[in-house]
Amino acid sequence: MAEATANGLGQHTLHGAQAHDPAVAGIAPAEVHQEHPIKLYLVVWAWLFILSACSYLVDYVGLQGYLRWSLILIFMMLKAGLIVAVFMHMAWERLALTYAIILPPILVLVFVAMMVFESDYTLLTRTVFFGAEP
Amino acid sequence: MADTTVTHIGQTQPRPAGLQGVAADWSSDQRAFKNVSWGKAMMWIFLLSDTFVFGCFLLSYMTARMSTRVPWPNPSEVFALHIGGSNIPLILIAIMTFVLISSSGTMAMAVNFGYRHDRRKTAILMLLTAALGATFVGMQAFEWTKLITEGVRPWGNPWGAAQFGSSFFMITGFHGTHVTFGVIFLIIVARKVWRGDYDTGRPGFFTSRRGRYEHVEIMGLYWHFVDLVWVFIFAFFYLW
Numbered sequence: 001m002a003e004a005t006a007n008g009l010g011q012h013t014l015h016g017a018q019a020h021d022p023a024v025a026g027i028a029p030a031e032v033h034q035e036h037p038i039k040l041y042l043v044v045w046a047w048l049f050i051l052s053a054c055s056y057l058v059d060y061v062g063l064q065g066y067l068r069w070s071l072i073l074i075f076m077m078l079k080a081g082l083i084v085a086v087f088m089h090m091a092w093e094r095l096a097l098t099y100a101i102i103l104p105p106i107l108v109l110v111f112v113a114m115m116v117f118e119s120d121y122t123l124l125t126r127t128v129f130f131g132a133e134p
Numbered sequence: 135m136a137d138t139t140v141t142h143i144g145q146t147q148p149r150p151a152g153l154q155g156v157a158a159d160w161s162s163d164q165r166a167f168k169n170v171s172w173g174k175a176m177m178w179i180f181l182l183s184d185t186f187v188f189g190c191f192l193l194s195y196m197t198a199r200m201s202t203r204v205p206w207p208n209p210s211e212v213f214a215l216h217i218g219g220s221n222i223p224l225i226l227i228a229i230m231t232f233v234l235i236s237s238s239g240t241m242a243m244a245v246n247f248g249y250r251h252d253r254r255k256t257a258i259l260m261l262l263t264a265a266l267g268a269t270f271v272g273m274q275a276f277e278w279t280k281l282i283t284e285g286v287r288p289w290g291n292p293w294g295a296a297q298f299g300s301s302f303f304m305i306t307g308f309h310g311t312h313v314t315f316g317v318i319f320l321i322i323v324a325r326k327v328w329r330g331d332y333d334t335g336r337p338g339f340f341t342s343r344r345g346r347y348e349h350v351e352i353m354g355l356y357w358h359f360v361d362l363v364w365v366f367i368f369a370f371f372y373l374w
Contacts, residue, residue, distance in 0.1 A: 045239035119201035
């Protein structure tokens with residue numbers, strides 16, 4: 001997300017904030033409109049296409065093992081990051097909102113870890129009590 | 135930012151008691167998201183809760199897949215299409231992915247033109263987004279039909295672990311429902327834009343409140359979220 005703000009587009013948000021002067025809006029704080037050049041969306045769109053094609057190629061070429069999983073996860077995270085940061089304008093929101101929305105889903109990873117232990121145990125008991133792998 | 139909220143604005147007024155006091159106290163003088171309207175903040179919070187819903191689905195899928203002794207059906211073969219004499223793996227899913235990403239792109243541009251008060255372009259781009267979304271749902275219906283005729287059921291399938299069917303129908307069904315509702319809302323908002331509701335300040339049907347072009351962006355947030363969920367489903371369910 002740092003890259004997205006660093007490319008000079010952050011200034012647009014500033015213009016937006018000035019346009020909504022607090023004097024005009026009264027006591028309510030200025031609400032920033034998200035206005036960015038169309039070109040930015042087209043570039044992100046193209047990147048999403050490229051990344052999707054890459055993740056499809058991982059399957060098409062038939063890569064296996066850790067290489068496959070890491071590539072799938074990398075492409076997935078890049079795509080998700082682009083969508084949230086640019087399409088959903090999270091890169092230009094204040095940090096309070098970003099943290100409130102982005103941090104809770106990361107905590108799901110704890111749940112993932114718990115369920116990995118749980119399913120390993122289930123698999124162990126199934127193997128022990130129902131015989132070896134079929 | 136200098137324009138943060140004034141915190142002591144209510145000090146001079148008497149505080150209401152009873153239930154009114156409960157409402158007044160909870161809605162009083164603080165605001166966490168300084169430059170975001172309540173509509174946008176609420177949409178984000180809704181999307182956060184929806185993230186947990188889909189997170190739990192994917193987690194249950196992971197648990198089912200990790201804990202079964204029966205081999206999982208290979209999605210690359212299950213979702214292959216027979217085109218031109220050879221099986222192309224996952225081709226329909228790949229096309230669906232591109233369709234949904236394209237709809238996200240048109241939606242982002244619709245938001246942009248909305249803030250420029252270009253009613254025509256906004257409405258056309260939103261209807262294009264809705265059409266792409268409907269295409270996606272149509273392709274999903276095709277995929278479901280194909281799998282059901284091949285004998286996939288929530289309780290079993292011809293290729294391996296029985297949990298495959300239930301995970302598949304649950305996850306893609308829920309996602310497809312989200313897309314369907316998104317299409318309906320897109321058409322509603324596009325109609326409002328086309329009619330100029332956000333310029334003339336025509337009150338909304340349910341809310342009786344005047345809308346703003348920000349509604350297009352809020353609608354866009356939902357639509358991009360649907361695309362976002364598909365990114366994770368594509369990676370975890372189809373590619374893994």
